[in-house]
Amino acid sequence: MRQNKKIITIIPVYNEREKAAQVVKKFPAGLVNKILVVNDGSGDNTRQVVEATGRATILHNKNRQGIGFAIRQGLEYALKNNYDIVVVMAGNGKDNPQEIPKLIKPIIEDDYDYIQGSRYLKGGHYGKMPLQRLIMTKVYSFFIRLLYGQKITDGTNGFRAYKTSILRDKRINLYQDWLREPLEYYLSIKALLLGYRVIEVPVTKLYPQGVGYKEYTKVKPFSGWLKRLMPLFLLRLGIKK
Numbered sequence: 001m002r003q004n005k006k007i008i009t010i011i012p013v014y015n016e017r018e019k020a021a022q023v024v025k026k027f028p029a030g031l032v033n034k035i036l037v038v039n040d041g042s043g044d045n046t047r048q049v050v051e052a053t054g055r056a057t058i059l060h061n062k063n064r065q066g067i068g069f070a071i072r073q074g075l076e077y078a079l080k081n082n083y084d085i086v087v088v089m090a091g092n093g094k095d096n097p098q099e100i101p102k103l104i105k106p107i108i109e110d111d112y113d114y115i116q117g118s119r120y121l122k123g124g125h126y127g128k129m130p131l132q133r134l135i136m137t138k139v140y141s142f143f144i145r146l147l148y149g150q151k152i153t154d155g156t157n158g159f160r161a162y163k164t165s166i167l168r169d170k171r172i173n174l175y176q177d178w179l180r181e182p183l184e185y186y187l188s189i190k191a192l193l194l195g196y197r198v199i200e201v202p203v204t205k206l207y208p209q210g211v212g213y214k215e216y217t218k219v220k221p222f223s224g225w226l227k228r229l230m231p232l233f234l235l236r237l238g239i240k241k
Contacts, residue, residue, distance in 0.1 A: 003108050008034040008083040009100065010074030012067050013050070013091035015042045020091040021049040024056045027097045036077055037091065040070040068183030072174050078164050087161045088184065095159040099203050103161040106199050113166055113196035116152060116188065117159035123202035124154075130207065140229065147236045150192050152200065156228065158184060159203050166196055173241065178230070186231040193235065 009032045013020045024035055035056040039047045041064035050056055059073055071088060078086050085104055089095040095117075106112040119126035137156045144152045166172065172190050179186050191198050234240040 005084040005104075005108060006034075006082060007032040007085045007087065007104065008036055008074075008078045008081075009087040009089060009097070010036050010038065010071060010078070011056075011089055011091040012038045012040055012070035012074065013042065013046055014040045014064060014067075014070075015044050016046050016091045017044050018049055019093045020046055021053050023089075023091055023093055023095075023097065024050060024053045027055065031097065031100060032087065033083070034081075036074050038070040038074050040064050040067065066180035068179050068181050068186075071183055072179075075164075075167055075174065079167060083164055085161060086164055086167075089159050094206050096204050096206070099159075100161070102201050102203065103159070106201065107161060107163060111197065112199050114162040114188065114191040114198045115160060116154065116198065116200045117157045117203035117205075118152075118154035118200040119157060119203060119205040120153040121200055121202040125202075125204045127205075127207055129205070133207075140232070143229070143232050144189075144192075147232060148189070148192050150198070152192075152198075154200065155185075155188060157203070157205060159205070160184070160188070162187075162191070166191060169194065171241075176240065178234075178240065181227040182231050185228050186235070189231050189235050 011023060020037060027035055036059065037050050037056045038059045039061065041061045047058060047060055050058055075086065085107055087100055087103060103115050103117060106115050118124050137154060140156045141152050141154060144150055144155050171194055174183060
């Protein structure tokens with residue numbers, strides 16, 4: 001399946017404790033070349049429990065820098081160590097590592113550049129998703145279709161894969177201060193704008209049942225979503241590049 005491609009999975013985490021360790025343990029042996037956990041200033045024992053698995057390399061931030069910053073650290077590591085494909089996924093158990101082959105297949109077999117996981121495509125699954133999350137994911141995808149003319153069903157889904165080669169494109173600048181949170185959203189929109197081959201594949205997105213908003217996400221209501229919506233408009237209007 002990998003066809004001599006070096007594949008790295010980046011997992012940004014913040015106060016995920018055993019959840020992150022359980023995600024790492026779910027990786028079948030030999031699925032990817034590297035599991036990289038970026039511990040973004042967790043105040044609990046996330047770092048220790050992940051280290052105890054003995055299966056992941058860990059980058060540790062002393063203070064919280066933001067998910068975009070953490071993912072960028074992982075991407076820098078991938079480029080420095082000559083990986084061909086990057087997979088980004090959640091560290092809280094919502095994404096299933098065993099679905100990674102579905103994400104990377106279009107890259108390896110059909111030379112796609114950027115693969116977006118979608119819970120809404122036929123074959124995807126999301127169970128009983130909180131109403132506010134359902135609404136925001138639909139709104140985001142609607143604006144992608146409206147502003148960019150691209151039929152993307154699940155643009156907010158953080159389960160993604162892409163070639164590291166697109167990160168070397170000089171038209172993509174991941175080092176802008178405003179990307180400390182919405183970096184992945186920026187990158188996905190730039191992939192569309194620059195004409196890279198983009199496709200969605202069905203994946204599962206699991207949500208814990210019977211818990212409050214703070215237990216299933218680190219995204220703050222309103223302000224957190226506003227930051228993630230910003231790239232849609234700023235890039236379309238040419239205010240940011």
